[in-house]
Amino acid sequence: MNTYNNNNNNKRKPYHSAGGGGGGGYRQQQEQQDKTEYQKRKEENEEIEKETLEIIESSFGFVQPGIRKQMVDDKELYKPFTMISYPTSNQAKREKKEKKRIEKLKQKKIGSKEKRDIGFYDIPFENCVYDQYLPLHQLWTQYMDDVIGNNDGPIMAMKVVKADFHGAIIQVTRSKSPTLVGQKGIVVQETENTFKIITKENKLNIIPKGQCEFYMEVNGKSVTIFGQHICYRGAERAAKKFKGRQTIEL
Incomplete structure (x- = not known):
């Protein structure tokens, strides 16, 4: 009875020690690799976010942090947009005056001499x-x-x-x-x-x-x-x- 138990113990101990030591080393190695990959992805994401925020700041000027984060999360930065610049009051007046001047030149009026030459005032017989x-x-x-x-x-x-x-x-x-x-x-x-x-x-x-x-x-x-x-x-x-x-x- 004792001999059997000792033999079983002797057989199982090397198995457990070998199996336990091998499994623990693999898990530690796997966790270390996961941590390394997570750190790399985190650094890459931080770098991308930093570059994105710099582009937003240069394109839109000052943007509130909450709005900036929302723009990054929604990927609004990569959508096509058009920057609209509203003209000042003086510029609008000049453009309106120039437009009227061009329209007036297109609608050239006939002078009195030309009207007389073409018989504008003549009454037909x-x-x-x-x-x-x-x-x-x-x-x-x-x-x-x-x-x-x-x-x-x-x-x-x-x-x-x-x-x-x-x-x-x-x-x-x-x-x-x-x-x-x-x-x-x-x-x-x-x-x-x-x-x-x-x-x-x-x-x-x-x-x-x-x-x-x-x-x-x-x-x-x-x-x-x-x-x-x-x-x-x-x-x-x-x-x-x-x-x-x-x-x-x-």
Whole structure:
């Protein structure tokens, strides 16, 4: 019995001692390798994080640590982005002014001389029909009713002189040129020094203002206008202050 036990002990002790010593050395070696690899990965991660933070600082300026960490964790740094720079107020004004200047150059206007050369102000012969302009005269009559109202006397005369004459029926009563006396028609165009009228004979006549005296009826009242008083453009005449004159020489 004792012999058997001793033999078993002798057999098992070398096994345990050999097995235990070999297993412990392997585990220690494995743990040391794991620690070494963990340390290497930690150092590599710290190095990558450091480089990433440097890039963030150089790209975005100061960023709060919490936001920086979130950007690194979410890998926002490696997503494409566009840096937007808002212009200052003066720069925006200059850009707006330059844009308007370029648009103005593109929309080049035609001068008065070019308009005359291409016949912009000419009235075609087929449009010289008296009856065609009667609705224009009716509109002018309504316009004069609103302008004059219930005024009479000098106030009425002043308002008539400053009014627009397009559509008015005028007649030349006196003139330096005898051939102009008696001509009557609807005013279809007014310039600074002339009237263009359509007569009942469907003719377009040009009447100089400064050489004539004109007669017209406004609200059932007769009005005489000296051409020298109205030798202005319509817009200029509306803002001008006229002075009374005792005599007007033709």
